[in-house]
Amino acid sequence: AQSVSQHNHHVILSEAASLELGCNYSYGGTVNLFWYVQYPGQHLQLLLKYFSGDPLVKGIKGFEAEFIKSKFSFNLRKPSVQWSDTAEYFCAVDSNTGKLIFGQGTTLQVKP
């Protein structure tokens, strides 16, 4: 069965620090990859997605993610976080079925 693993459950950073959140999945075939963010009190919003093409994907608010097929990874990065990035981040994978498989989520707390 497919699964998605987010290694960091809770991350605390100071403003301007660099961020990298890990995401690994288990599936041998073609996948579509997503990062969603849930700000406090708000619903899930799409940060970025990878379907095909350039494995380095740029999303909103300065986030990017790199798909490394050989490592089954899709890590999320941001060079310099802001207090407003405090949120929960979810990695999700789909194998063209319409069924998103989510990781457990990573709570990011940015200290001003």
Place this chain on the structure above:
Amino acid sequence: NAGVMQNPRHLVRRRGQEARLRCSPMKGHSHVYWYRQLPEEGLKFMVYLQKENIIDESGMPKERFSAEFPKEGPSILRIQQVVRGDSAAYFCASSFLTSGDATDTQYFGPGTRLTVL
């Protein structure tokens, strides 16, 4: 363009009652997905529907849960005879698939938080 709408946002039920959760997809979207988020867990897929069709219900519990997406009106997730373990946040998402079978982006609603007393 209005996003995915869900109502109610909060729902309290006593054990044994029925819960009905509604989801109106984004305008032009004909595909709806339901997910459940239990406390301290990620979202888990429940069911994928198109208008008048259930495409994949592999994540739905076998009993008490049902979903529909009629030709007119919102999608409904129905939970009969609720138990405390049904307490969770239920999220609906919608997408617009072009012809072919490629996945498209799912846009999520704000969720319905169900509490079973």
